[in-house]
Amino acid sequence: MKQEFVFLKKRLHSLREIISSMNIDSFLITFQPHLRYITGFSGSSGLALVTRSGAYIITDGRYATQIRNQAHGWKIYITSQDLFEALRDTKLLRPQMRIGFDGNTLVFSQFKRLKKMFPKTIFLPKADTIERIAIRKDETEIAAIKRAAEITDRVFNEILQLLKPGVSELDIAAEISYRHKMHGAEGDAFPSIIASGQRSALPHGLASDNKIKKGDLVTLDFGSIYSGYHCDMTRTVGIGTLPTKAKKIYRVVLDAQMIAIESAISGRSAKEIDQIARNHITKNGFGKYFRHSLGHGIGLQIHEQPRLSVLSKAVLQSGNVVTIEPGIYIPDFGGVRIEDDIVIMNGYPEILNKSPKELIIL
Numbered sequence: 001m002k003q004e005f006v007f008l009k010k011r012l013h014s015l016r017e018i019i020s021s022m023n024i025d026s027f028l029i030t031f032q033p034h035l036r037y038i039t040g041f042s043g044s045s046g047l048a049l050v051t052r053s054g055a056y057i058i059t060d061g062r063y064a065t066q067i068r069n070q071a072h073g074w075k076i077y078i079t080s081q082d083l084f085e086a087l088r089d090t091k092l093l094r095p096q097m098r099i100g101f102d103g104n105t106l107v108f109s110q111f112k113r114l115k116k117m118f119p120k121t122i123f124l125p126k127a128d129t130i131e132r133i134a135i136r137k138d139e140t141e142i143a144a145i146k147r148a149a150e151i152t153d154r155v156f157n158e159i160l161q162l163l164k165p166g167v168s169e170l171d172i173a174a175e176i177s178y179r180h181k182m183h184g185a186e187g188d189a190f191p192s193i194i195a196s197g198q199r200s201a202l203p204h205g206l207a208s209d210n211k212i213k214k215g216d217l218v219t220l221d222f223g224s225i226y227s228g229y230h231c232d233m234t235r236t237v238g239i240g241t242l243p244t245k246a247k248k249i250y251r252v253v254l255d256a257q258m259i260a261i262e263s264a265i266s267g268r269s270a271k272e273i274d275q276i277a278r279n280h281i282t283k284n285g286f287g288k289y290f291r292h293s294l295g296h297g298i299g300l301q302i303h304e305q306p307r308l309s310v311l312s313k314a315v316l317q318s319g320n321v322v323t324i325e326p327g328i329y330i331p332d333f334g335g336v337r338i339e340d341d342i343v344i345m346n347g348y349p350e351i352l353n354k355s356p357k358e359l360i361i362l
Contacts, residue, residue: 005072007138008040012073015050022126024100026051026092031105032206033300034130038229041051042069047083048074049092058086084110087118092109093289095120103127131305136319141229141299142343145321148185149169149341149352151224155179156355163237163362164216167193173207176222184222189232190302197251200236201335203292203327214240217250217334223302231303232323233353234339246336249286249328250359253336256280256326260294261340264324265348268310277326278310285326289335295323298341320344321352 002038015038019027029035029048029163035057037052043063049056058077059067067076079086093099101111103125109156114123137145155176162175173192180188195205197216205219212218221234236250274294281290298321306314308322316322325339338357341348 001006001300003012003141004040007140008038009073010149011038011133012050015130016052018026018129018132019050019052019100022100022129022277024095024098027126027129028099028100028101028106029130030110030125031102031130034102034105037130037134037300038073039074041067041306042228043067044071045083046224049087051092056090056092057163058083058090071188075310084113084117091337093118093121096122098122098124100124100129102129128305134299135297135305136317137299137321138319142321144227144229144320145231145298145341145343146352148189148224148226148229149233149354151180151183151185151226152222152233153233153353153355154183155222155224156220156233159220160237160360160362163212163218165239166211168209168211169196170208170209171285172220173222176220180224185226186228187225189225189230193219193234195219195335196239198332198334201329201331201333203329203335203337212239215242215243216240217246217336219335219337221337221339228300230298230300231341231352232302232325232339233341233355234325234327234337235355235357235360236338238359240361242361247323247359249330250297250336252281252284252286253326253328253338254357254359257324257338257340258325260326261342261349261351264314264316264322264342264344264349265288266318269315270306270308270314270316270322271310273316273324274308274310274312277324282325284329287328289328290326291329292327293324297322316344318344318347 046059057074104127169240196218200217203268216239223232256277297304297310327337329335341352
């Protein structure tokens, strides 16, 4: 726990350096994942204000004990009012102060309220301010994501025994949720994607009442949360005898994924890594069936920076934790996606998921 507080202090220091560089007086944090990242407070209601010399956090009475245990070094305000009204009562925001906020997460109605409540204060949208720090994970964050991946690996191994003709996708999704918690996770990182047969051609085919049949490809995309941190893994398995075409697209996707992982080294552009996987799939005749970006960062949110896509301007660096998840999706036939979480350590990729990737036929 002491180590975690050390890293929290480093994050706060980094945010203050950014505040100074942006010519603002304070930064207002209203988005819960950002709040947890900077303060350590994991409650569902709160906001924080970081100045060049002070750190202030507001929540309601439900979290009075919790916040004192988590937000060490912060000036804490407990309120029975609306959070913005409590902020006004603190007198921390004064006329002509320049206040930065995350323009990607503060909704427009909240912005209008702030402008009305503090008419002489200057509010400036500063998108991705927290992400500039959070994009590189520290030791405690990587350890939490690794633990989440271990739990999900264990659940996958158990789920393999349940995949058989007649079982519905919803049955499998329910078992995943139950087993995640049984093995120590806080819950699912996102609603599990369980897509069988022709539905496996849906990249985001949430579990349905569709029943698994012989000859199906079954895509399982799921992950757990541990200590607030997410993991994200996809495996595609076969049920009974598969057509040759299914085996071919599986091999193409697996090779594309492994090539992309090997290429994910510090200093390489995210766009280039996406292109490496995409070129391999295209070379094998399936380019038009790879319909999404190659991957994304993960952490306190399931989708974070950096993005691995043809539009990305990011360059990978040590401390990044990202997914690598190419796929081929053929309408009226089926699809394959294979996904791992990787961390860039000392410049090179380390795969966090240990579940087998060679084609499993049950």
